[in-house]
Amino acid sequence: MKNNSISQLNPAVLQQVIVTACILCLMMIILFNLSFGQVALGLDRLSLAVFAPDTDPVATQIVRDIRLPRILTGLIAGAALGISGVLMQALFRNPMADAWSLGLLAGGQLGVALIVTAAAFAGPAALAFLTAFQGVGLTAGAIIGVTVFAFIMAGLSRRVNNITLLVVGLMLGFTVQGLVSIVMHFANRIGGRVFSGWNDGTFAGTEFADLGFILVPTLIGLLIACFSAKGLSAMLLGETYARSMGAEVKKLRWLTLAAVVLLVAPITAYCGPITFIGLIVPHFARAIARTSQIVKLLPIAALCGALLATIADAIVHLPWDQHFLHLNAILALVGAPVVIGLLLTNQGLRGRI
Amino acid sequence: MLKLTNLCAGYAGPRGKVLSNVALSVAAGTFVCVVGRNGVGKSTLLRTISGLQGPLMGEVSLNQVNLHEMTAQSRARLISVVTTDRISSPGLTARDVIELGRQPYTNWRGQLTQADKAAVENAMHRLNTKRFADKPLDGLSDGERQRVMISRALAQNADVMVLDEITAFLDLPGRVEVMSLLRRYAHTSEKIVLLSSHDLELSLELADQIWIVDDGKVVCGSATDKTVQNALSSAFDTSDVAYDPSRRQFKLKQASS
Numbered sequence: 027m028k029n030n031s032i033s034q035l036n037p038a039v040l041q042q043v044i045v046t047a048c049i050l051c052l053m054m055i056i057l058f059n060l061s062f063g064q065v066a067l068g069l070d071r072l073s074l075a076v077f078a079p080d081t082d083p084v085a086t087q088i089v090r091d092i093r094l095p096r097i098l099t100g101l102i103a104g105a106a107l108g109i110s111g112v113l114m115q116a117l118f119r120n121p122m123a124d125a126w127s128l129g130l131l132a133g134g135q136l137g138v139a140l141i142v143t144a145a146a147f148a149g150p151a152a153l154a155f156l157t158a159f160q161g162v163g164l165t166a167g168a169i170i171g172v173t174v175f176a177f178i179m180a181g182l183s184r185r186v187n188n189i190t191l192l193v194v195g196l197m198l199g200f201t202v203q204g205l206v207s208i209v210m211h212f213a214n215r216i217g218g219r220v221f222s223g224w225n226d227g228t229f230a231g232t233e234f235a236d237l238g239f240i241l242v243p244t245l246i247g248l249l250i251a252c253f254s255a256k257g258l259s260a261m262l263l264g265e266t267y268a269r270s271m272g273a274e275v276k277k278l279r280w281l282t283l284a285a286v287v288l289l290v291a292p293i294t295a296y297c298g299p300i301t302f303i304g305l306i307v308p309h310f311a312r313a314i315a316r317t318s319q320i321v322k323l324l325p326i327a328a329l330c331g332a333l334l335a336t337i338a339d340a341i342v343h344l345p346w347d348q349h350f351l352h353l354n355a356i357l358a359l360v361g362a363p364v365v366i367g368l369l370l371t372n373q374g375l376r377g378r379i
Numbered sequence: 380m381l382k383l384t385n386l387c388a389g390y391a392g393p394r395g396k397v398l399s400n401v402a403l404s405v406a407a408g409t410f411v412c413v414v415g416r417n418g419v420g421k422s423t424l425l426r427t428i429s430g431l432q433g434p435l436m437g438e439v440s441l442n443q444v445n446l447h448e449m450t451a452q453s454r455a456r457l458i459s460v461v462t463t464d465r466i467s468s469p470g471l472t473a474r475d476v477i478e479l480g481r482q483p484y485t486n487w488r489g490q491l492t493q494a495d496k497a498a499v500e501n502a503m504h505r506l507n508t509k510r511f512a513d514k515p516l517d518g519l520s521d522g523e524r525q526r527v528m529i530s531r532a533l534a535q536n537a538d539v540m541v542l543d544e545i546t547a548f549l550d551l552p553g554r555v556e557v558m559s560l561l562r563r564y565a566h567t568s569e570k571i572v573l574l575s576s577h578d579l580e581l582s583l584e585l586a587d588q589i590w591i592v593d594d595g596k597v598v599c600g601s602a603t604d605k606t607v608q609n610a611l612s613s614a615f616d617t618s619d620v621a622y623d624p625s626r627r628q629f630k631l632k633q634a635s636s
Contacts, residue, residue: 119468121469253487256482256488256489259482262468263466263468263476263479264466266460267464267466267479269431270431270459270460271479271480271482271535272452272453272456272483274452312469312470315470317471317475318470318475319471319475319489321488321489
């Protein structure tokens with residue numbers, strides 16, 4: 027009976043209810059993340075830290091310098107990765123495409139590993155510079171790596187089918203793992219620590235000053251995504267149909283790829299390779315929006331991505347006994363079963379890969 | 380009027396030129412069937428006419444405007460295309476697909492105006508696709524899916540509609556229904572419909588104009604023309620079957636062994 031009453035609801039109303047619930051949920055988790063962690067702050071200390079910073083310097087430092095940048099980074103990263111997933115799944119016409127499954131993150135890993143090793147050979151000064159963690163070097167390495175691999179995969183995608191492309195992405199991941207392990211052998215211990223700290227993925231490594239470097243490319247990527255959305259919707263029917271309906275496919279591919287790089291590369295540089303968000307968020311967004319028209323998916327994907335990232339971040343920073351958990355471990359625990367479930371229950375999906 | 384002038388169609392690669400010196404013209408309101416054996420270049424011809432690939436030589440023009448010298452968006456207002464590709468996309472409903480047909484007219488966000496919505500409704504009405512409009516495309520039968528793709532092309536409201544082998548998935552009543560519907564559409568809306576099909580007898584029955592693609596050339600005329608009948612014989616006759624013009628059918632030859 028209950029099921030009946032839900033299905034009788036007007037889909038548009040239902041969608042609004044779900045979106046509102048997601049926003050409320052997101053706000054509650056943000057509040058939770060602000061007040062809980064290794065040090066639990068009550069609402070009173072939290073409001074003091076926000077509105078009267080001088081009265082409680084400890085709480086102020088925790089909230090303003092540690093938790094707030096972390097939460098904002100999580101929100102931006104989640105939204106950016108969610109949107110990048112929607113773009114990639116439309117561009118590659120592959121429901122399992124995202125920056126991670128197609129090896130773009132592996133490119134970022136390789137780039138960072140090479141930079142770290144180069145710095146180790148260049149001497150302690152360069153390494154000291156790198157240990158500042160979000161150095162320009164790591165960012166450059168990640169961005170170059172992601173970009174190069176994005177264009178390799180886009181070139182390949184015109185020659186091979188979806189399943190081949192996914193396997194190639196997977197194999198690129200393994201290749202990079204091997205390469206990184208060898209390269210790291212030649213980097214010294216500090217370099218290795220810099221890399222593995224980056225590689226675990228975290229939203230906690232950023233400060234307020236870094237947010238601009240994440241936010242600006244993300245906004246540009248978002249802008250391009252909005253402009254490509256109409257053409258990408260047409261691309262859902264394949265290249266021939268898209269062209270026959272007026273899309274300039276070549277330009278569209280370049281623009282979308284540029285948007286993906288702008289959305290993924292800075293996040294990867296500052297937060298490490300974040301898995302699964304880009305892969306599963308588009309599926310949630312399609313289920314909520316009840317369409318795969320890209321224009322309608324973008325805001326919902328951004329919301330779902332931000333929500334997923336923030337929830338995972340909340341679990342990571344619960345007051346665990348020893349140390350924080352790893353972000354990618356939590357995302358894998360949520361993401362992998364979702365992917366398996368999607369593949370096993372959704373026949374249309376299986377046919378498409 | 381659609382006009383092909385000295386058109387050579389084909390590919391740059393090893394396949395090279397497929398058709399040469401095609402010169403044809405089609406008036407508005409004509410239902411054209413394109414027939415020919417497998418691999419003779421029907422699809423190449425139709426892709427070239429629809430602007431999906433450039434001509435090797437010559438030109439395709441619609442009302443004196445060269446179709447290959449305009450932007451994809453303005454061309455999409457003149458020519459719509461339906462292919463035989465089996466489209467599937469998770470989450471896309473039939474209505475979504477038909478609404479995509481309005482893209483050449485919508486703003487950068489793809490927002491539908493009242494006029495766009497009316498065109499979509501009209502297209503759904505003509506092909507009777509409204510009853511499964513809100514179902515996911517992936518859940519439809521091949522025949523229903525094909526109707527959705529044709530509705531989408533109708534919603535595009537172009538002067539020329541090009542359909543390549545679209546009846547392959549349909550059973551005989553379905554084919555007759557779709558082809559007569561397209562014929563009626565061409566006649567009542569003053570549009571040109573180009574349809575390639577392997578269903579020779581049905582094509583001969585319904586087409587206002589037949590194009591026979593054979594041996595790098597295109598022969599054009601009505602089903603009763605002597606040239607068309609000769610071209611049909613030379614294109615399709617084998618040692619076992621022969622075309623019988625009086626009955627517009629293929630007949631088995633007497634077994635000679």
